[in-house]
Amino acid sequence: MKELAGQPHFDLRFGQSIIINPLGPEKLCSYDCIYCDLGPSEVRMNQIKKEIQFPSVKDVEAAFRASLRNANQQGIKVQSLLLSGNGEPTLYPELPELIDHLLIARQELNPSSQLILLSNGAHIDTNKTVHALNQLDERIIKIDCGNERSFKKINSPLIRATLSRITSGSRKLKDCIVQSMFYGGPKSNNTKENIDEWMELVGILKPKKIQLYTIDKPPVDPSCTPLTEDDLYVIESLIKRKLSIASEVFIKQP
Numbered sequence: 001m002k003e004l005a006g007q008p009h010f011d012l013r014f015g016q017s018i019i020i021n022p023l024g025p026e027k028l029c030s031y032d033c034i035y036c037d038l039g040p041s042e043v044r045m046n047q048i049k050k051e052i053q054f055p056s057v058k059d060v061e062a063a064f065r066a067s068l069r070n071a072n073q074q075g076i077k078v079q080s081l082l083l084s085g086n087g088e089p090t091l092y093p094e095l096p097e098l099i100d101h102l103l104i105a106r107q108e109l110n111p112s113s114q115l116i117l118l119s120n121g122a123h124i125d126t127n128k129t130v131h132a133l134n135q136l137d138e139r140i141i142k143i144d145c146g147n148e149r150s151f152k153k154i155n156s157p158l159i160r161a162t163l164s165r166i167t168s169g170s171r172k173l174k175d176c177i178v179q180s181m182f183y184g185g186p187k188s189n190n191t192k193e194n195i196d197e198w199m200e201l202v203g204i205l206k207p208k209k210i211q212l213y214t215i216d217k218p219p220v221d222p223s224c225t226p227l228t229e230d231d232l233y234v235i236e237s238l239i240k241r242k243l244s245i246a247s248e249v250f251i252k253q254p
Ligand code: SF4
Pocket: 029, 030, 031, 032, 033, 035, 036, 037, 038, 041, 086, 087, 088, 119, 120, 142
């Protein structure tokens, strides 16, 4: 995604949505997930810190306002404003300031929409970040596995992230939703061992909801394949049986 704020589009999980991309034209992420649909993470973390010129808060806000105005003029009822973009949005160095500006613009232009963060959860490490994220309507954190070995294989963090740091950071939030990608193929994370460990971890985190989904765009590693609707419902039924956490399955119909 190149634009700082996209055009409204229908998203399976979020309805009519606008994507906000504070990262600029290149994919910038602290993970290199096996299933990512944005391509490989080629910019290393030290380059991100030293070399990347992020768009200004003013420019992101202006693009966001233009997208919302455009949607309003077209009579499109936008439900979700997704702070995600071209990688990991919490890498944006002025995230708290940006969130303040987005909230004001949202209030003026579409107060009934929800401002939602989609994050890998690896950078929730200061009170300032926690406070900023808590101003949003929803905080969605990615957790695809339940042990550190699988975490390295699936999410390939480019920083010293661990699942336990991510869960302890996420527990500082007032609440969160967990999003979990399950996929098939020779490196599948849809194994009994992984699901059991993942459920244990998610049970400790106690999110308000779990979103289950599978691959619907070409992944970085072509050996990763989509699961079927039934596969995801099997996981959902385990959640219902073992955890008292609401869950939802999202799958694109062919
Ligand atoms: S965290 Fe998201 S953007 Fe980053 S590599 Fe994984 S799927 Fe891609």
